[in-house]
Amino acid sequence: MLNLTTEQRNPASAQVDTLSARQIVDLMNSQDALIAEAVARESENISRAIEIIADRFRNGGRLFYQGAGTSGRLGVLDASECPPTFSTPPSMVVGIIAGGQRALTNAVEGAEDNPDQARSDLELHHFSSKDVLVGIATSGRTPYVLGGLKYARSLGAATVGFTCNESSELHPLSDIVIAPVVGPEIVSGSTRLKAGTATKMVLNMLTTGAMVLIGKTYGNLMVDLRASNxxxxxxxxxxxxxxxxxxxxxxxxxxxxxxxxxxxxxxxxxxxxxxxxxxxxxxxxxxxxxxxxxxx
Incomplete structure (x- = not known):
């Protein structure tokens, strides 16, 4: 685990507990400035993933996000924002989090360590070879996410892995790997920080890019929105x-x-x-x- 970038100690924040509030803000802001550069380095892989997702949409397929903890919550968030923004049915983009609905607001002990549950969760949605699965695991080693990718691959579905480490266990299970290496966190191992921000940025690109390609916008206007308020x-x-x-x-x-x-x-x-x-x-x-x- 110590060789994972996401688990290493950040020298810049080694004395963070001695800093003032303003110094903490400046430190975090300087670290956050590195995120966009890391995401930009993955532009080619993100683009390929968008093209695959759009192609699956055109042929009646769906996009699934699957993750645990922060990764799962961000997937559910991105999926839930597609219907009001692009007037898509809730079944078109689906977010699945280890531990189910309760895990959105409370930690569910051991949920991320169960690879078999990932398969069961996908089966509940009748996941098929027409679909694409984005497995989100900033560490690249979450058993739940690996289990989902293995099952998706066994069906012949498209698989996209997201991690914030250069090499990981999800690499061989994914057709495309998006790996923005944002570096160690301000609080060691707290991947809700830089890794979480990178995740949100990439998921924004995946759904927005795919929706634009299938005609959900005119210029930069959201012409397929659903006026729910x-x-x-x-x-x-x-x-x-x-x-x-x-x-x-x-x-x-x-x-x-x-x-x-x-x-x-x-x-x-x-x-x-x-x-x-x-x-x-x-x-x-x-x-x-x-x-x-x-x-x-």
């Missing part, structure tokens, strides 16, 4: 008004006629067709709004 409702109106060049009241009227579907409302307005015809036009263009718009 007042903020998102107002955003929907602004997006339709901007792209279709409508007044906000008119944009709201068309959105209502299209059951709140932003892309449908835009296509219906610009083509002067009804909601169902707009949906069919979008479907014929694989959901890509830009391709479904009138050509200039």
């Amino acid at each position: 007042e903020k998102l409702k107002l955003r929907s109106i602004r997006i339709v008004a901007e792209i279709a060049e409508l007044t906000p009241p008119k944009a709201e009227e068309i959105l209502l006629a299209c059951q709140g579907e932003v892309k449908t409302a835009i296509v219906a307005s610009l083509h002067q067709i009804d909601a169902q015809a707009a949906r069919e036009l979008l479907t014929s263009h694989d959901g890509q709004l830009r391709a479904a718009l009138p050509q200039q």
